[in-house]
Amino acid sequence: MPKENCKYWDKCYQRNEAHLEKYNHPPKQTETEKLAPKRRATTEEDDKRSPNTSSKMEMENVGKYESETAELHKEAMNNIAGKNYMETLEKRIRLSVQHEYDNLCGSNEFIRHKFLVEMPEDFYEFWKFINTLKKDTTKDAALRHIETLFQLQLVGPFEFLAGKFHNAKMGEPGDYLRHWRFYYDPPEFQTVFVRQGTGIHYGYWRDVPQDKERLMLARNDATRNCEFEFVAGNLFDAFLHYMQHDYVATPFTTGQVAATKKAVKQYISDNSLELSQLESLKTERNKHVVTKTLHRAGIVVPYERKTQQGYRPLLVSDAELKKIFALLEPKDLNDGTDNAKQMVLEKLQPLANAANIAMDECDFGTALELGLDLFSSGHKELHMLASSLLMPAYSLLSRPQFIAIAKAHMERRSKDLNLSMFEVLK
Numbered sequence: 001m002p003k004e005n006c007k008y009w010d011k012c013y014q015r016n017e018a019h020l021e022k023y024n025h026p027p028k029q030t031e032t033e034k035l036a037p038k039r040r041a042t043t044e045e046d047d048k049r050s051p052n053t054s055s056k057m058e059m060e061n062v063g064k065y066e067s068e069t070a071e072l073h074k075e076a077m078n079n080i081a082g083k084n085y086m087e088t089l090e091k092r093i094r095l096s097v098q099h100e101y102d103n104l105c106g107s108n109e110f111i112r113h114k115f116l117v118e119m120p121e122d123f124y125e126f127w128k129f130i131n132t133l134k135k136d137t138t139k140d141a142a143l144r145h146i147e148t149l150f151q152l153q154l155v156g157p158f159e160f161l162a163g164k165f166h167n168a169k170m171g172e173p174g175d176y177l178r179h180w181r182f183y184y185d186p187p188e189f190q191t192v193f194v195r196q197g198t199g200i201h202y203g204y205w206r207d208v209p210q211d212k213e214r215l216m217l218a219r220n221d222a223t224r225n226c227e228f229e230f231v232a233g234n235l236f237d238a239f240l241h242y243m244q245h246d247y248v249a250t251p252f253t254t255g256q257v258a259a260t261k262k263a264v265k266q267y268i269s270d271n272s273l274e275l276s277q278l279e280s281l282k283t284e285r286n287k288h289v290v291t292k293t294l295h296r297a298g299i300v301v302p303y304e305r306k307t308q309q310g311y312r313p314l315l316v317s318d319a320e321l322k323k324i325f326a327l328l329e330p331k332d333l334n335d336g337t338d339n340a341k342q343m344v345l346e347k348l349q350p351l352a353n354a355a356n357i358a359m360d361e362c363d364f365g366t367a368l369e370l371g372l373d374l375f376s377s378g379h380k381e382l383h384m385l386a387s388s389l390l391m392p393a394y395s396l397l398s399r400p401q402f403i404a405i406a407k408a409h410m411e412r413r414s415k416d417l418n419l420s421m422f423e424v425l426k
Contacts, residue, residue, distance in 0.1 A: 097170070105166045111157045114165075114176040116401040117190060119157055120204070120212040122275055126235040127161050129267045130154070133260070139163040149256055150247050151196040155180040155420070156203075158192060169425045174408035179421040181409055184226035186295060186372055187394075187402035189218060192235070193242060199223035199417055200246050202238050205230065207285070207300040209401035216281050217241075218297060222415070226376040227296045233278040236264055290365050294318060294376040301365035301397060311365030312358050315351050318373075324348060325377040341381045348374075348385060355389055359396065367393040375406075383410045 006023035104110040112118050127142075134145035140162040143154050156179060159165065180191040182201055193202035199222030204215045217238035218228040232238035240261060249257050268275065289298035290311040303310035314321070324347050327340050351370060358366035371389030374382045387410065394402045 101170055105160075108160075110160055110165065114160075114173075115157060115179075115190065116177065116404060117204075117206060117209055118212045120215050122234040122236065122273075123157065123192070123204075125271070125273060126239070127158065129236070129264070132267065133263065147196060149253065149260075150243065152242060152247070153194040153196050154192065155194050156190065156192055164422070168422060171421050171425050173404070174411060175421040175424060177405050177408040178412060178419070180419045181405075182220065182222040182419060183413060183415045184220060184222055184295065184376060184378065185409070186297075186375060187405040187409070188297070189220075189228065193238065195242070195246055197417060202231070202242060205297060207288075209399055214276075214281060214284070216278065216285070222417075226294060226378065230278065230282060230297070233281045234275040236268060236273075236275060237278065240264060291369055292318070293369055294321070294373045299365060299368055299372065301368060303365065309362050311369075312363045314366065314370055314373075315354050321373055325379060328377075328379045328381060344381075345385065348382070352385060352389060359392060364393050364396045368397070375410075380410075380413065383413075386410070 003022060003024045006025050104113055108119075130142040130146055134141050136142075136145075143158065143162050146152050146154060154162075180194065180201070182191065182199060185191065185203070188206055189203050190206070191201045191203040195201070200219070201222065202217055202219050205218045205228070206215055216230045217232040217235065219231045219241075220226075220228045231241045243257060243261060247257070267273075285300065288300045288303070290301055290303050291313065292298045301310050316324075324344055327344050327347075330337070355367040355370045358364075367389040371386050371393060374386035374389070387406070390406050391403050394400065394406070
């Protein structure tokens with residue numbers, strides 16, 4: 001006989017066998033089976049939102065973590081590789097620069113590359129001559145001999161010929177351009193002789209950087225003023241001028257001086273040297289000088305006399321210009337330097353404006369003259385204004401080497417008397 005369902009069903013609390021045999025009750029469920037409906041409901045609800053969302057979210061989180069880890073690893077490796085690469089690149093650049101430097105030291109190309117000019121024939125002949133004065137196997141023996149006897153330092157390109165640059169520490173480009181460049185030396189001047197411990201120095205004067213045929217030797221004493229004097233047409237005559245005018249002989253050196261002067265003439269004769277003479281060079285140059293400047297050497301620029309194109313005079317005379325510069329000289333410790341500078345700039349600005357207008361109309365010499373006069377004044381407060389005139393003037397005159405020289409000089413213009421770059425690089 002079939003059993004009846006218990007009216008209390010799953011609420012029934014009776015557990016006696018007689019009741020259980022007489023009535024049906026719901027089957028007993030395990031804990032797992034009890035939880036199954038809840039899990040199915042949760043799963044079904046999740047499926048309605050997004051199929052396999054839980055699984056997908058978990059995989060996405062894992063993927064995101066792995067991706068971030070990979071990126072961090074990649075970045076770290078790139079940083080390491082980048083650092084090593086830059087260090088390697090910098091090392092290769094240094095080696096390349098050193099290799100180029102060593103190659104330059106093997107030829108006279110070093111002079112053009114570092115000093116931006118080429119030396120004339122009399123320069124190399126003079127180097128041969130002084131090497132005959134002292135029989136010595138060392139390359140700088142001639143320099144030391146001349147310095148010991150006559151307190152005369154042969155500097156700049158002579159030091160290259162003597163090998164002093166070969167094992168020296170490399171400098172920046174500006175260091176070579178400032179090497180033995182005294183306070184008032186304009187870009188047109190290159191020092192080759194220096195009376196030891198003084199501001200007296202001799203050098204080649206070039207109106208055009210590339211010129212190595214029509215050069216004259218000029219002299220200046222940097223401790224006195226900005227004025228230059230042409231003293232010789234070649235290096236041999238410049239040396240003789242120094243011996244006669246700047247070297248002070250003693251009873252102990254009189255014989256050596258006489259012997260050296262004789263040796264100069266003998267060398268010229270023995271080698272049949274045809275050396276340029278000062279007067280002929282000055283006469284030819286004066287035909288092209290458009291104006292005297294404060295440094296008294298004048299300037300040479302292309303000038304068409306018929307149209308008067310190439311140069312026009314400044315709005316003031318040299319004397320008036322000097323009066324303006326004098327306003328920058330401190331009269332006493334209470335002078336207002338800033339006020340004086342402002343006053344001077346206000347007076348100079350119309351002159352600079354006129355020079356710029358002249359430059360626009362192809363009168364390049366006007367800006368060159370004013371720029372050099374500002375430089376020759378010696379006042380560093382005027383460097384910026386001087387640069388604004390000199391740079392475009394040299395550029396329009398196709399003299400870019402002088403731009404580089406002027407910039408380097410005004411960056412570190414010094415009144416020191418020992419202006420060797422080897423001292424700076426110690």
